[in-house]
Amino acid sequence: MGKSGVRIMINGKVSNMPVTAIFQMLAGMNSANIERIELITTPPSNLDAEGNAGYINIIMSRNAYEGTNGSVTLGLGLRDKLLYNGSADFNHRKGKVNIYGSYSYSSSPQRQDFDMYRDVTYQGTVSRFTTQNKRDGSQENQFGRIGIDYELAPGTVIGTLISGYDTRWELDALNSGTKAMSGKPDTSFQTYLNELNHWNHYGINLNFSHEFRNKGKLSFDLDKLHYYDDNPSNYFNTGYNGSGQVISTGEISAAKTTPIDMWVGKTDYVAKMGKKIDIEAGLKATISSFDNNVAVSREQGAGWKNDTALSNNSTLQEVILAAYTSFSVQFSERTSGKLGLRYEHTDSELDEVGGERLVDRNYGNLFPSISISHKINDNNTVNASYARRITRPTFNDMAPFIYFFDPYSFFGGNPAIQPQITDNFMVSYAFKNISAMLSYSNDKQSIAFAQMKVDSVTGISIVTSDNIESIKTYSANVSIPTKITTWWKIQNSLTGLYQESRDVVDKKDYLFIARSFQFSSTQSFMLKHQFSLEANLQYSSGGVWGRWVMDPMWWLNVGAKKKLGKSGSLSFNINDVFMTSLWKINASESSWSGSFYGRFQRRSFILSYTTTFGRNEVKAKRERQTAVDSEKRVQTN
Numbered sequence: 001m002g003k004s005g006v007r008i009m010i011n012g013k014v015s016n017m018p019v020t021a022i023f024q025m026l027a028g029m030n031s032a033n034i035e036r037i038e039l040i041t042t043p044p045s046n047l048d049a050e051g052n053a054g055y056i057n058i059i060m061s062r063n064a065y066e067g068t069n070g071s072v073t074l075g076l077g078l079r080d081k082l083l084y085n086g087s088a089d090f091n092h093r094k095g096k097v098n099i100y101g102s103y104s105y106s107s108s109p110q111r112q113d114f115d116m117y118r119d120v121t122y123q124g125t126v127s128r129f130t131t132q133n134k135r136d137g138s139q140e141n142q143f144g145r146i147g148i149d150y151e152l153a154p155g156t157v158i159g160t161l162i163s164g165y166d167t168r169w170e171l172d173a174l175n176s177g178t179k180a181m182s183g184k185p186d187t188s189f190q191t192y193l194n195e196l197n198h199w200n201h202y203g204i205n206l207n208f209s210h211e212f213r214n215k216g217k218l219s220f221d222l223d224k225l226h227y228y229d230d231n232p233s234n235y236f237n238t239g240y241n242g243s244g245q246v247i248s249t250g251e252i253s254a255a256k257t258t259p260i261d262m263w264v265g266k267t268d269y270v271a272k273m274g275k276k277i278d279i280e281a282g283l284k285a286t287i288s289s290f291d292n293n294v295a296v297s298r299e300q301g302a303g304w305k306n307d308t309a310l311s312n313n314s315t316l317q318e319v320i321l322a323a324y325t326s327f328s329v330q331f332s333e334r335t336s337g338k339l340g341l342r343y344e345h346t347d348s349e350l351d352e353v354g355g356e357r358l359v360d361r362n363y364g365n366l367f368p369s370i371s372i373s374h375k376i377n378d379n380n381t382v383n384a385s386y387a388r389r390i391t392r393p394t395f396n397d398m399a400p401f402i403y404f405f406d407p408y409s410f411f412g413g414n415p416a417i418q419p420q421i422t423d424n425f426m427v428s429y430a431f432k433n434i435s436a437m438l439s440y441s442n443d444k445q446s447i448a449f450a451q452m453k454v455d456s457v458t459g460i461s462i463v464t465s466d467n468i469e470s471i472k473t474y475s476a477n478v479s480i481p482t483k484i485t486t487w488w489k490i491q492n493s494l495t496g497l498y499q500e501s502r503d504v505v506d507k508k509d510y511l512f513i514a515r516s517f518q519f520s521s522t523q524s525f526m527l528k529h530q531f532s533l534e535a536n537l538q539y540s541s542g543g544v545w546g547r548w549v550m551d552p553m554w555w556l557n558v559g560a561k562k563k564l565g566k567s568g569s570l571s572f573n574i575n576d577v578f579m580t581s582l583w584k585i586n587a588s589e590s591s592w593s594g595s596f597y598g599r600f601q602r603r604s605f606i607l608s609y610t611t612t613f614g615r616n617e618v619k620a621k622r623e624r625q626t627a628v629d630s631e632k633r634v635q636t637n
Contacts, residue, residue: 172193491524574605
C-alpha cells in the first residue's frame with residue numbers, strides 16, 4: 001500500500017533478525033509447515049506502536065503428537081560468483097518438555113553498481129559532479145537459536161530462548177568521477193575503498209505464562225540483548241587535472257565501533273468480561289544504551305592527522321515505557337470490533353563524550369486504534385480501521401558515522417532527526433477470496449533514508465537520513481486469486497498510489513507529487529509426478545522516496561520444484577531473470593539537483609535440496625512473543 005516499513009512475524013512473534021537472515025530462513029523453510037499467512041494492516045495496541053506499514057504474520061502448523069522432527073536444507077547457486085546456503089532446524093516434545101532450535105549459514109557475492117550526477121550551487125558557482133561506483137562485495141550470515149519450554153502444571157509454562165547472529169560484509173570498490181565548474185571541465189578523481197562491516201549479536205529470553213480456568217492468560221517476558229558493530233574502512237584518493245596529470249594523492253582511514261545493549265521487560269494480561277467482551281492490558285519497559293566511536297584520520301606527509309571535524313565519540317541512554325489496554329467486542333453474530341489505546345513515553349539522551357549534548361528528548365504519545373468488521377453473508381465482509389503509529393530513528397540514523405562516496409560527498413548520521421508520527425485509515429471489502437482496499441496515511445516528520453543536502457560552509461554534499469515535513473499517501477488495492485484449472489492458479493494484485501511529499505528547504509516550500517501503480521502476478525503450475533513451476537512478476541511505475549522521485553522498475557523470478565518421496569524436495573530458482581531491478585531516482589532543490597542509478601542485486605541461480613526427518617505430526621513449540629518482538633532499531637545493513 002505504498003509503505004516500506006513492513007514487519008515480519010513468525011507465529012505472532014516479530015523477528016529480531018537482520019532482513020537478509022529472515023530471507024535465508026524463509027528460503028530454507030518447508031512450505032508444508034506453514035498453515036496460513038496473515039496480513040495485519042492495522043496493528044492492535046498490544047503490539048508496539050513502532051512502524052507505519054503493518055505486519056506479515058506467518059503461522060506455522062501445529063500438531064498434537066509427541067516426538068522429534070526437523071529439516072535440513074542445502075543450497076548452491078551462482079550470482080556472478082558462487083553462493084552457498086544451508087539451514088537445519090529441529091523440534092522435540094516429550095511429556096512436559098519441548099526443546100527446539102535452528103541454525104542457518106549463507107555466503108554470497110554482492111556486486112553492486114552506482115552512477116550518480118549532481119549539480120551543486122555553492123557561493124554562486126554551479127559545479128557538476130559525475131560519479132561511477134563499482135562495488136565488489138561479499139556477505140556472510142550465520143544465525144542460530146535454541147530454546148526450551150517446560151510445563152510446570154496444566155496451563156503454566158516457563159521457558160528460555162537463546163539466539164544470536166553474525167553478519168560479515170566485506171567490500172572493495174572503485175569510485176571514478178569528474179568535476180566541472182560553470183560548465184567547464186575542472187578535475188577528475190579516483191577513490192579505491194575497502195570496507196568491513198561486521199555485526200554480531202546475542203539475546204537471552206526468559207518467559208512465563210499461565211492460563212486461568214476462566215480462559216484468561218497472564219504472561220511475563222524478560223530479554224537481554226547485546227549487539228556489536230566493527231566497521232573499519234580505508235580510502236585511497238587520486239586527483240587529476242584536465243590534462244590527466246596527477247595533482248593530489250591521499251589516504252583516509254575511518255574506524256567505527258558501536259556496542260549496543262538493551263534490557264526489555266513486559267507483562268500482558270488477557271481476560272473475558274462476559275461472553276462478548278475480551279479485555280487485554282499490559283506494561284513494557286525498554287532500556288537501551290550504546291557507545292559510538294568514530295575515528296577519521298588523514299594521511300599527511302609521512303604521518304597521519306586526526307580529522308576532528310569528522311571524528312566523534314558519543315553515548316546514548318534511552319528509556320521507553322509503555323502501557324496499553326484494548327477491548328474486543330462481539331456486537332452480534334456478524335459484527336465485531338476492537339478498540340485499543342497505547343501510551344508510550346520516550347526519554348533519549350545522546351551526548352558527545354567530552355562535549356555537548358546532541359539529543360535531549362523527553363516526550364509521550366497516545367496511540368489509539370479502532371477496527372470494526374461486519375460479515376454481510378458467507379461471501380461478503382466489510383472492514384474499517386484507524387491506527388496511529390510512531391517510527392523512531394534507528395540507532396544507525398542517530399549515531400554519527402562516515403562513509404565517503406567521493407572526495408566531495410559522504411554518508412553520515414544525523415543526531416537531529418526526529419521521530420515520525422503516522423495516522424493510518426483503511427476500508428476493505430472481501431468477496432470470497434477477492435479483496436479490495438482503500439487507505440490513506442499521513443506521515444508527519446516522515447523519516448526518509450539517503451536524503452542529500454549541501455554543507456553551507458564547505459560545499460560538500462552530505463547524504464543522511466532526514467525528516468520530511470509530511471508525506472501523504474492515498475492508495476487503492478485489489479487482489480484477485482484465479483483458479484484456471486486444477487493445476488494452474490494465478491494470484492494478481494494491483495495497487496494504485498497518489499503520494500504528496502512536502503518539505504521546507506532553505507525557507508522554500510517543495511512539493512513532490514507521484515502518481516503510480518504497482519502490479520504483482522504469480523503463476524503456479526502443479527504438474528504430474530509431484531513437479532511444480534512458479535513465476536512471479538513485479539512491476540512498479542514509480543513513486544516518491546522522501547525528496548526523491550523514483551522511475552519505473554520491474555523484475556521476474558521463476559522457479560521449479562520436484563518432491564522426492566515423502567521427505568525430500570529439490571528446487572531450482574532464478575531471481576531477476578532479465579536483470580531489470582534497477583533503481584533510478586532524481587530530485588531538485590535550491591542548492592542542488594541530481595539523479596541516482598543503481599543496481600543492488602544481480603541475477604542469481606540457486607539449487608536447493610531439503611529433507612525432513614522424524615514425525616511430521618509432532619506438536620510445535622508454543623506460540624508466544626518475547627519482550628523484544630519490536631526492537632528493530634538496530635540495522636545491520
